[in-house]
Amino acid sequence: MTIRHLRIFITVYDERNMTAAAAKLFMTQPSVSQAIKELENFYRVILFERLSRKLYATSSGEKLYQYACHIINLFDELDDVLKQDAYRKKLVVGANYTVGVVLIHQYIAQFKSLYPDSDVMVMVNKSSILLDKLRKNELDLALVEEVPNESDLVGDFFYNDHIVIVACPDHPLLNKTAITGQDIVNENLLLREKGAGVRNLFEQLMNQLGFAIKPYWESTSTTALINAAINKIGIAVLPYHLVKEYIASGSLKEIEVKGINFNRKLMVVYHKNKFLTSAMQDFIKICHEA
Structure with missing residues (x-):
């Protein structure tokens, strides 16, 4: 089993067709088929099933694809690192929206x-997407x-953060002396999309109290949720750092909920097999x- 075998396997998996994979690799179709057969013989498994002229990966094929992508990326990374200028550093960092x-600007500076002379690339996205990119x-x-x-990722704590629930200053909930989780779920909830860290934490905390979450609005845009809260459409659940200026100016007010701890830890995360x-x-x- 060689790097060549893995590159051929990945292309066949992506194309789901031997002929298309062969064209992409500038190989003959029999050569591609032979490489897949050699892999199957080596591991004593079936990697693809053919149904209606289309290839479908078996469970073994799915597992091999995950490892093969990681191995090939590491191999390519090694090639880049060894060829790059000894004085040049390259870093690709993912960051959630908060x-x-x-925070990221001061770290990069x-x-x-x-x-x-370093090259630093930053990708800002929701955590679920960033973790998937770590694995790839x-x-x-x-x-x-x-x-x-x-289990395949390592997390290193570096910052204490928290999320807040905010509403327009004259929202009726702000007149209550003790606001509960029940009060919150009965409101129009303005939430980030599923997979966003702030949404995951909020749902987890409310579920622990026995409350099911039903968003009134969902958005990938923090600004859209802030404007919706200011315009009295509902109450927004967002990271404190992204709304603190609105709270300071008085255009939004924080709703404090009795018995719920909205603190969260921010981590530097990397793959356990990553060479640091x-x-x-x-x-x-x-x-x-910092």
Whole structure:
């Protein structure tokens, strides 16, 4: 089994057709078929089933694809690292929206002071997408909220954060002396989309209290949810750092809920098999110290 076998397998998996894979690889179709057969003989499994002239990966094929992508990306990364200028550092970092809007700029500035000739690429997205990119080796590090029960990822705590529930200043709930989870679920909830860290934490906390969440609005845009809350459409659940200016100006007010802790930890996350270069280690150190 060689890197060549894995590259051929990945192309066949992506194309789901031997002929199309062969054309993409500039190979003959029999050569591609032979490579897949050699892999199947090597592992003693069936990797693809043919149904109605289309290939479908078996469970073994699905498992091999995950590992093959990771191995090929690591191999390509090794090739890039060894060929790049010894003085040049490259870093690809993912950040959730809170980190991407509020924190990442200072980390990059400090990193660039250590490595003036470095290339730093930042991808801001929801945590579920960033974790998937870590697994595909498309990111070196991700700065996201705590990710429990992810055996293939390592999380390193660097920042205490919290989420808040906000509403327009004259919202009726703000007249109550003790606001409960029941009060919250009865309101029009303005929430981030599923997979966003703030949404996941809010649902988890409310479910623990026995409440099911039914969003009134869902949006990938924090600004849209803030404007909706200001315009009295409902109450928004968002990271504190993204709404603190609105709270300070009085255009929004925080709704404090009795008995619920909305604190969360932000982590530097990376794949357990990731080789941490000196530049990556320095970036993690900067996150801790900043």
